[in-house]
Amino acid sequence: MTAQTLYDKLWRAHVVREESDGTTLLYIDRHLVHEVTSPQAFEGLTLGERPLWRGQSIVATADHNTPTVTQTEIHDLVSRLQVETLSQNCQSFGVTLYPMGDRRQGIVHVMGPEQGATLPGMTVVCGDSHTSTHGAFAALAFGIGTSEVEHVMATQTLVARRSRTLRVTVDGTLPEGVTAKDVALYIIGHIGTAGGTGYAIEFAGEAIRGLSMEGRMTLCNMAIEAGARAGLIGADDVTFAYLKGRPYAPSDAQWGQAVTYWRTLHSDEGAVFDKEVTLSAQHIEPLVTWGTSPEMVVSVTGQVPDPRLEKDLVRRQSMERALIYMGLIANTPMIRISLDKVFIGSCTNSRIEDLRAAAAVVKGKHVAANIKLAMVVPGSGLVKAQAEAEGLDQIFLEAGFEWRHPGCSMCLGMNEDRLSPGERCASTSNRNFEGRQGTGGRTHLVSPQMAAAAAIAGHFVDIRENF
Numbered sequence: 001m002t003a004q005t006l007y008d009k010l011w012r013a014h015v016v017r018e019e020s021d022g023t024t025l026l027y028i029d030r031h032l033v034h035e036v037t038s039p040q041a042f043e044g045l046t047l048g049e050r051p052l053w054r055g056q057s058i059v060a061t062a063d064h065n066t067p068t069v070t071q072t073e074i075h076d077l078v079s080r081l082q083v084e085t086l087s088q089n090c091q092s093f094g095v096t097l098y099p100m101g102d103r104r105q106g107i108v109h110v111m112g113p114e115q116g117a118t119l120p121g122m123t124v125v126c127g128d129s130h131t132s133t134h135g136a137f138a139a140l141a142f143g144i145g146t147s148e149v150e151h152v153m154a155t156q157t158l159v160a161r162r163s164r165t166l167r168v169t170v171d172g173t174l175p176e177g178v179t180a181k182d183v184a185l186y187i188i189g190h191i192g193t194a195g196g197t198g199y200a201i202e203f204a205g206e207a208i209r210g211l212s213m214e215g216r217m218t219l220c221n222m223a224i225e226a227g228a229r230a231g232l233i234g235a236d237d238v239t240f241a242y243l244k245g246r247p248y249a250p251s252d253a254q255w256g257q258a259v260t261y262w263r264t265l266h267s268d269e270g271a272v273f274d275k276e277v278t279l280s281a282q283h284i285e286p287l288v289t290w291g292t293s294p295e296m297v298v299s300v301t302g303q304v305p306d307p308r309l310e311k312d313l314v315r316r317q318s319m320e321r322a323l324i325y326m327g328l329i330a331n332t333p334m335i336r337i338s339l340d341k342v343f344i345g346s347c348t349n350s351r352i353e354d355l356r357a358a359a360a361v362v363k364g365k366h367v368a369a370n371i372k373l374a375m376v377v378p379g380s381g382l383v384k385a386q387a388e389a390e391g392l393d394q395i396f397l398e399a400g401f402e403w404r405h406p407g408c409s410m411c412l413g414m415n416e417d418r419l420s421p422g423e424r425c426a427s428t429s430n431r432n433f434e435g436r437q438g439t440g441g442r443t444h445l446v447s448p449q450m451a452a453a454a455a456i457a458g459h460f461v462d463i464r465e466n467f
């Protein structure tokens with residue numbers, strides 16, 4: 001048998017029917033649901049009097065609109081309606097919901113894996129672009145639109161077309177102070193936000209193998225920011241150790257059998273990819289985005305780039321526009337950029353390891369006077385509880401951070417956590433688009449360590465030297 005890529009293996013295992021033009025009906029194992037993209041889907045089912053095909057495949061939670069200061073009441077009417085509608089729909093369709101206030105509630109891409117709902121070999125969908133996160137478990141996972149949410153609910157299948165395969169290999173080990181987030185930003189800086197368009201990206205190599213499951217999730221989370229529909233990492237002992245004992249993971253009796261299968265979930269030696277990119281971990285530094293796209297990224301030791309040095313007219317104009325929006329002047333050293341707010345959270349970087357890393361940086365120090373708000377928003381109730389059990393909340397509070405309830409929060413500001421126009425924020429999230437964190441807000445994407453250090457210094461700092 002010819003050598004197969006991991007993507008091929010996952011794809012082939014789920015084909016229900018393939019048309020001659022390549023259009024494929026794919027079986028879906030796990031359907032994650034949140035309040036933003038599910039209301040019309042449930043409504044469609046209701047109107048069409050169609051039941052769920054396999055309601056047990058669905059795990060639902062409220063995340064985008066949940067308030068983070070208290071979780072007792074939602075003041076914003078639209079937010080409240082979305083969250084309440086989800087609860088009503090889950091109740092009438094008999095869907096498992098982890099609602100606001102439940103310890104297991106959280107950002108769908110944090111709480112899902114935490115519950116073991118994402119397992120190697122699965123197809124996983126969610127009406128959310130960052131579903132690529134789940135590819136860290138050697139699962140074929142991608143975001144879908146609301147009408148597709150309804151289709152999956154009604155049929156347990158999705159109409160899809162095969163992606164091309166791109167393998168990004170990161171050789172060597174990561175230098176001190178360099179995290180999975182920096183790897184993600186480095187790759188996007190290298191291949192561009194369109195570099196992965198039409199591809200499923202498999203991340204491979206020693207540096208990737210060396211990442212924890214949390215780091216792998218951070219990386220796959222941002223595959224979508226490189227233009228790819230899915231990110232993938234082969235399953236190994238790190239994957240299995242993370243999953244063991246989680247509520248949705250196979251029971252002890254079936255565990256051995258599952259692991260035997262999961263061990264086959266990697267690209268075979270000699271498998272051929274449509275495209276290959278090889279990078280060296282040694283060249284990766286702590287990174288900061290300077291513009292309004294995740295590919296606009298530089299080393300923290302670098303400076304704001306100068307559009308005048310860019311020969312490509314389109315690129316130059318987009319750089320100029322980004323600099324105006326960001327209120328930055330070309331050639332300013334990144335460490336001279338001072339900040340107004342710091343956000344540690346989002347499905348990219350709000351897991352326990354992220355919070356531990358940030359807490360280690362802030363311990364015994366205090367947030368700088370120019371920082372109006374530094375906030376930590378754990379990715380789930382269980383992450384929050386774990387952090388509190390370890391005393392991390394106290395470290396953050398004593399340093400002057402706010403310690404919040406879980407949710408998407410200021411990653412996109414669907415709740416009340418937003419930047420005001422002109423405010424500049426160091427954020428551990430994944431998108432720095434114009435207005436992403438609030439109209440006129442300016443976002444710089446960084447790792448949790450870098451965000452924590454920036455909160456203490458009041459401006460960006462190289463964590464390798466100063467902390």
Ligand SMILES: CC(C)[C@H](C(=O)O)[C@@H](O)C(=O)O
Nearest residue numbers: 036037064127128129130412
């Ligand atoms: C609201 C949701 C549909 C959206 C997404 O698809 O990614 C959001 O999570 C985001 O990060 O922009």
Ligand code: SF4
Nearest residue numbers: 130346347408411412
């Ligand atoms: S944390 Fe941000 S990126 Fe992740 S699902 Fe929520 S809004 Fe989207």
